[in-house]
Amino acid sequence: MKTIKCMMDHLYWADERILAALEDSETKNKELLKLVRHVAVAERVWLSRLQGKGTAQYSLWEETEDLNTIRTMFEENAExxxxxxxxxxxxxxxxxxxxxxxxxxxxxxxIRDILLQVLLHGQYHRGQINRALRIESAEPAQVDYITFARLNSV
Structure with missing residues (x-):
């Protein structure tokens, strides 16, 4: 349980870092914004399932240009x-x-496998987002777990 909780703390941290990198890049790349929105919605979908709620109201692949809405979703998910x-x-x-x-x-x-899915799914897509940021000559976010662990080992 300690490992999963620590990995979830990494997820919250990594979500924040990837959002900051997207904001700094000022990207208008619709596919990139759709991808980060997908991560936020997928986190919410899995949480709803864990809570015994339906998920039909969620659309995993919608375009957006509003990073503030995505930020709010990530913050609500973490909470x-x-x-x-x-x-x-x-x-x-x-x-x-x-x-x-x-x-x-x-x-x-x-529940264990659902939580692992949430953790691994987000990291997979954050890698894709970082690659796209590099292609756009923007600064990618350092989201490796070891970086998080080093920052939080004090």
Whole structure:
């Protein structure tokens, strides 16, 4: 549980860093903004599933030009995940959750695997965002876990 909580702290930190890099770049790249929005919405979708809520109202791939709205979504996600973790015990990580994906297909997945999906999915897409920033000659965000760990080991 300690490792997952620490990795979630990394996720909040990395989301903030990638947003700052996008803001600094002043990019107007619609696909890049769509990708960062996708990360924020996916985090929210998985949290809703963990909370036993439906997710049909969420669209994973919409265009946006408003980084402030995305920032707000990331901040709300972090707050809600922290609340979720306050009540989460190690003993329930292997509990199975029933949910439907965005196409309505039913699935059953453990809480542990859902949390790992959230963590790995975001890092995958932050790598894509950083690559796109480099192509645009903008400064990418350092989001490696080891950087986070070094900054927080004091």
């Amino acid at each position: 809600q995940y922290r609340v979720y973790f306050e009540g989460l015990e190690e003993s329930v990580l292997d509990k199975m959750i029933d949910y439907a994906n965005q196409s309505g297909v039913p699935f059953r997945t453990s």
